[in-house]
Amino acid sequence: MRLEDTEYTGRPWRLHEVAADFEVEDVWQMPTPGGPDDLDRLVRSFALGDGSVVSGGVVGLLFAARWRLGAIFGWDAPGTGVGTRVPSLRERLPDDLAAGPRGPDPSSLPFTSVFQTHDEWVAELANGTVHALLHLGWVPDDAGVYRAQMTALVRPNGWGGRVYMAFIAPFRRLVVYPRMFRAIDRRWQASTGA
Template sequence: MRIPNTEFTERPWRAHEITQDFLIEDVWVLPTPGGPDDLDRLVAQMTDGDGEAMSISSNVIVGTLWTLRWKLGALLGWDKPEKAVGRRVPSLLERLPADLRAVRGPDVQGTPFTSVFQTPDEWLAEFANSTVHALMHMGWVEDDNGGYHAQMTALVKPNGLFGKLYMRAISPLRYLLVYPHLFREIGKTWRAGTPSRSGKP
């Protein structure tokens, strides 16, 4: 479920210290009910193995669109190594205060995302190509009923006019196809995974 951007901006996330020049694309509640210490479990789910929890290939339509996107990117050079984090744009690792440098967290296997930092209730990962420098922020928040769940915020810094047009062009696909399938897969994997430390499924 999409929620207001204020759910990100009004919480005291450490990410605010290094993301002031990024735009908030959207904020979502993820289907990951758990206990107060379960962010580690979610990060492990998102980063372990071959990126299955972040995969969109199991949906034929979405997988086809994703394959076409990567083929187009290869043809036009959007995803060349020199366009990535640390090459076209500096990594946010360079902005981290000293205390966050020691808690980098794992990278997302099978995807272009690399971790920036992880705390007990917050995880930030980044990637870049010719079109955008993008961030994925996972915050672990308390429910009204005393449980906990993840909120995912997408933050972006488009690369010039082309990047802005590209982000606008793919928005319908993200909202109608990619995100719904991705969140279903995250929820499915979460429900099938190791029980939370609180004992809740």
């Protein structure tokens, strides 16, 4: 379920300390009910999944189209990524986050982990269109059940990046995220025995 931006901006995430120049693009509640110590299990499942969500069906076609357009327009060319076009967010981390665990790098998406705490995980990617952050936060509801909240944050690369983000918004919100969350829900339910 899509949430208001304030569900991210109103919480005391450590990411706020180092990413104030990023714009909140999307905030979603994920179908992952659990306890206070389950974020690490979710991050590992999310990052080290089999990639079937992004490799098959309609989502797979959308990703294939994106990679093809990226090749044509040079969006993913050497020199457009983290450490080349933009410095890694890791360079901004305070000492305690820099010395702490990074978490796993996603195997089926071109993100690199930045940091992981007990209730928060951040990964980043950059290309010719954006510098993007993927934030998973672990939040309790009023009944004491915890769930993941996924936030996408971006720094568009000029007007072209803004046009690109506006163009892909309906695809992300209507196709990619709902299918991705259904797959996460199935994996989560199977791993909890529910």
